[in-house]
Amino acid sequence: MDKLVVRGNSSLTGPLTVGGSKNTALPLMAATLLAEGPSTITNVPDLRDVRTFSKVIRYGGPSVTFDPDAHTLSVDATTLQTPVAPYEMVKKMRASFYMLGALLGRCGQAKVSLPGGCAWGPRPVDLHIKGMKAFGADIELDEGYVHASTPPSGLEGGTFRLDPVSVGATINLLLAAVTAQGSSKIENAATEPDVVAFGRALQDMGAQIDGLGTRTLEIQGVDALNTGTFRNTPDRIELGTFILMAATASPPGTPVQIHKGTHEHLGPVFKERLSETGVDVSYGDDTVTVTRPDELRPVSIETAPFPGFATDLQAQWTVLLGTTDGTATVTDTIYDDRFKHVPELQRLGMEIDVTGNTATVHGGPSLKGAKVMSTDLRASVSLVMAGMLANGRTDVLRVYHLDRGYEDLEQKLHHAGITIHREEYDEFAEPDLERIE
Ligand code: EPZ
Secondary structure (H helix, E strand, O other): OEEEEEEOOOOOOOOEEOOEOHHHHHHHHHHHHHOOOEEEEEOOOOOHHHHHHHHHHHHOOOEEEEEOOOOEEEEEHHHOOOOEEOHHHHOOOHHHHHHHHHHHHHHOEEEEEOOOOEOOEOOOOHHHHHHHHHOOOEEEEEOOEEEEEOOOOOOOOOEEEOOOOOHHHHHHHHHHHOOOOOEEEEEOOOOOHHHHHHHHHHHHOOOEEEOOOOOEEEEEOOOOOOOOEEEOOEOHHHHHHHHHHHHHHOOOOOOEEEEOOOHHHHOHHHHHHHHHOOOEEEEOOOEEEEEOOOOOOOOOEEEOOOOOEOHHHHHHHHHHHHOOOOEEEEEOOOOOOOOOOHHHHHHOOOEEEEEOOEEEEEOOOOOEOOEEEOOOHHHHHHHHHHHHHOEOEEEEEOOHHHHOOOOOHHHHHHHOOOEEEEEEOOOOOOOOHHHOO
């Protein structure tokens, strides 16, 4: 297993460069299955999740080729024969559940494993299933699998309201609806930039979708989609993470540049809260410039669906609050229990109380490096961020969580001035008690 070793108190001076979006690349990969023939996606990040989803797709018969240096991924779905996504793969990555909509749309049938729980609690897929039923799919659950099929002439289409609004269900229902016989409507649809970019790619393939970026999507089914070449969007959560790293770990008054992000995808609330902390941020076409003030003000946040504050940035915000001289809260309204990073941040010296879905952060205490355990993707990057601020050495263990969503993070941070490297370790090795410090 790998860990990241971070030396604290080194300064982030930049520049940093944002890669392609994980959460857009995955649905784009699913979309390629709707067309017979080869499609290509550019700006695809070299991430564990991309490799996992490539395996899920290959299992059904299509070929997937990925050039990680060129960040280009091609799928030829001509040879799709087995409309199945097995548990062994889906359990590794919930987004594999996008195979349900893609396989139904392309093959008229699908057998897809239910994903099960996730690191921070239940994450149901009931809306995906109810929505497919509302569009005319016949669905049964058996032995942990969803068995789905359409009538012989394809899905009829229908209307379905998402409550709560769901990124994944919006994507899955779009995948199923674009080749339905009739028209479909998704009410209370997600408006996350990842969903909009994915919907635009479907339109480029010939899908008829109205309302992208609004809460109501109307889809008129077409017989088949065309292949194509699509450019993936920049990763908005990586951009937000880098901004928060610069806001906390750069020398005050020294601007840090972050290239190749799309700042509009951060949403207005994140920008407003950030500016309330006193960080000076200028948003250019291709570059965001962050200048840290001498002191940050504590500002509370509450996560919400886009255009609200992204839940995928709340763990990083928690670390930022620790550097302020006051108290503020982080409330997650999307996930009730997404605070697995808190006990690890406490090991580094942060003072945080969690009650219900709110973490109260008492800023001020200086942090001291320690060994800490990653529990999920965004939790792990918050630990790296805290390690950058701590005195001494922090070992962030089980960094495979981080590798799901941040490409070459340690290289990027190293080039930006942070002392950080990756090491292999054996988590199950008997501890050498003589050498434990
Ligand atoms: C997507 O997950 C992202 N994943 C998540 O990012 C992100 O945290 C989340 O959206 C919220 O923005 C991908 O895009 C691959 P949801 P998703 O369906 O689609 C409830 C990361 O770190 N719900 O929008 O699974 C659900 O429990 C990951 O990159 C139902 O009740 O999230 C949650 O409370 C982690 N029933 C809310 O909706 C359902 O059938 C929003 O979840 C589906 C969801």
